[in-house]
Amino acid sequence: MNEPKIQLRGVAKAFGPKKVLTGVDLDIAKGESVVIIGGSGTGKSVTLKCILGLLTPDSGSIKIDGREVTGLSVGERDDINRQVGMLFQGGALFDSLPVWENVAFGLLSRKQCGREEAREIAIRKLAQVGLKPALGDAMPADLSIGMQKRVGLARAIATDPEIIFFDEPTTGLDPIMADMINELIVHVNQEVGATALSISHDMDSARRIGDRIAMLYQGKIVWAGAPGDIDGEVDPVVDQFVHGRVDGPIKMQVRA
Amino acid sequence: MAAMNPLQAIGRVFLSFLGTTGRLTLFALNAVRHCFLPPYYPRIMIRQMIEIGYYSLPVVGLTAIFAGMVLALQSYTGFARFSAEGAIANVVVLSITRELAPVLGGLMIAGRVGASMAAEIGTMRVTEQIDALTTLSTNAMKYLVVPRIIAGVVMLPLLIFVADIIGVFGGFLVSVYKLGFNPSIYLQNTWDFLELLDVVSGLVKASVFGFLVALMGCYHGYYSKGGAQGVGAATTNSVVSASILILCFNYILTEAFFGL
Numbered sequence: 001m002n003e004p005k006i007q008l009r010g011v012a013k014a015f016g017p018k019k020v021l022t023g024v025d026l027d028i029a030k031g032e033s034v035v036i037i038g039g040s041g042t043g044k045s046v047t048l049k050c051i052l053g054l055l056t057p058d059s060g061s062i063k064i065d066g067r068e069v070t071g072l073s074v075g076e077r078d079d080i081n082r083q084v085g086m087l088f089q090g091g092a093l094f095d096s097l098p099v100w101e102n103v104a105f106g107l108l109s110r111k112q113c114g115r116e117e118a119r120e121i122a123i124r125k126l127a128q129v130g131l132k133p134a135l136g137d138a139m140p141a142d143l144s145i146g147m148q149k150r151v152g153l154a155r156a157i158a159t160d161p162e163i164i165f166f167d168e169p170t171t172g173l174d175p176i177m178a179d180m181i182n183e184l185i186v187h188v189n190q191e192v193g194a195t196a197l198s199i200s201h202d203m204d205s206a207r208r209i210g211d212r213i214a215m216l217y218q219g220k221i222v223w224a225g226a227p228g229d230i231d232g233e234v235d236p237v238v239d240q241f242v243h244g245r246v247d248g249p250i251k252m253q254v255r256a
Numbered sequence: 257m258a259a260m261n262p263l264q265a266i267g268r269v270f271l272s273f274l275g276t277t278g279r280l281t282l283f284a285l286n287a288v289r290h291c292f293l294p295p296y297y298p299r300i301m302i303r304q305m306i307e308i309g310y311y312s313l314p315v316v317g318l319t320a321i322f323a324g325m326v327l328a329l330q331s332y333t334g335f336a337r338f339s340a341e342g343a344i345a346n347v348v349v350l351s352i353t354r355e356l357a358p359v360l361g362g363l364m365i366a367g368r369v370g371a372s373m374a375a376e377i378g379t380m381r382v383t384e385q386i387d388a389l390t391t392l393s394t395n396a397m398k399y400l401v402v403p404r405i406i407a408g409v410v411m412l413p414l415l416i417f418v419a420d421i422i423g424v425f426g427g428f429l430v431s432v433y434k435l436g437f438n439p440s441i442y443l444q445n446t447w448d449f450l451e452l453l454d455v456v457s458g459l460v461k462a463s464v465f466g467f468l469v470a471l472m473g474c475y476h477g478y479y480s481k482g483g484a485q486g487v488g489a490a491t492t493n494s495v496v497s498a499s500i501l502i503l504c505f506n507y508i509l510t511e512a513f514f515g516l
Contacts, residue, residue: 049387052387052390052391053390054387054390054391074395078393081390081391081393082393084391085391086388088384088387088388089384092383092384092385092387092388093385094388094389095385106392106393109392109393109394110393155392
């Protein structure tokens, strides 16, 4: 088997007395799309932030292309981030900059091209996510949430990254907009060939965009497999989450 | 067990104070270090300079003119008892340049600029924009903090220099039009008593205050958390801490310049 694009081994992270991650193991192959599912507050975002280097895990190893990325210096981290794109849950657009500069931010900050060329690329990426060129000069605050999310997606793919992270890509969107975002993610993953890691608690979305689904529960990956296998899964935790039942092992955890 | 509670509370406050002090010191050192390392963001720096220097002119100017006016009025009341009205020009120009313009100006800037820095950076923190900067290979320290600190250090002395002139003019207005002084003699007195060190010490103070205001605004914004409430707390903390530090450093700097 080829070396995984992203490899997590025993990643643990605690905030004070609260142990959020207790040992996450996960391999993501090149070009694969993996969705991490799990309830609110189970550490999905923390996992993502550890891989992105926004948080440093307490222990464990995270490798990207076989290279250990925990404890890197800021400069080395920037090298890694060059090949990474990230769609934030709320879009996280820079509200002091017009839309096109938001999309082109990575290109400009890495000095990959001049402002004119960056603008052209930004307009092209906006078109890819179904936004008109005229929108490039709008300010993010003037856009609807769905549009902001699409701009966020355009920004994530602007530098043609090899790895893209999606944080709750469909949360807070209407079903049609959610489906459109799902489609865009599938497109980016399949046609551009990027490795994708998403976190979601939206099962429909997870089935659409994931080649593989991993369930995070009590700080560990308790189940991983193809979307088709998840419905027949007998593991009570997975079963309860997938079918959204109130009764089951997860509820006990909430009460405790 | 109940008897331990007050000690526990004191201990907790003390520990959190030490933690904050350490974190602030590291933040300040890191910010200063990044001031000397490229890349720079001139567009953002210029925008901050305009925000601090130009748009603060009205509020600082009004503060200075009223400070100068009231100073002339009050010192007249005092000096008239000793028939020493001639010293009013002296008192006004020394008080304005050494103390009132930098301190009052600094406090106004802490309210106007420091608060907006904390609110803006704090909102960027809670909406994950600062995380987004990092993933886009941009150092938030260089992109957000350094331009504001440099703008504060550079622009506040310029602003306070203007405030010096306006403040002295305020004293002049009251002395001439209300107290009936001869304008040319008043100006002559002002010039004769003024020394370079008076103005320079005030401007050095202004520069330090500019650093403190920008540092507090950025620090509290950078570490804000918990949505709108957290940003509100960050804004309050930045203004309060910057104001207290300004008054505290004002004494230290006065001691350094004029202390025996």
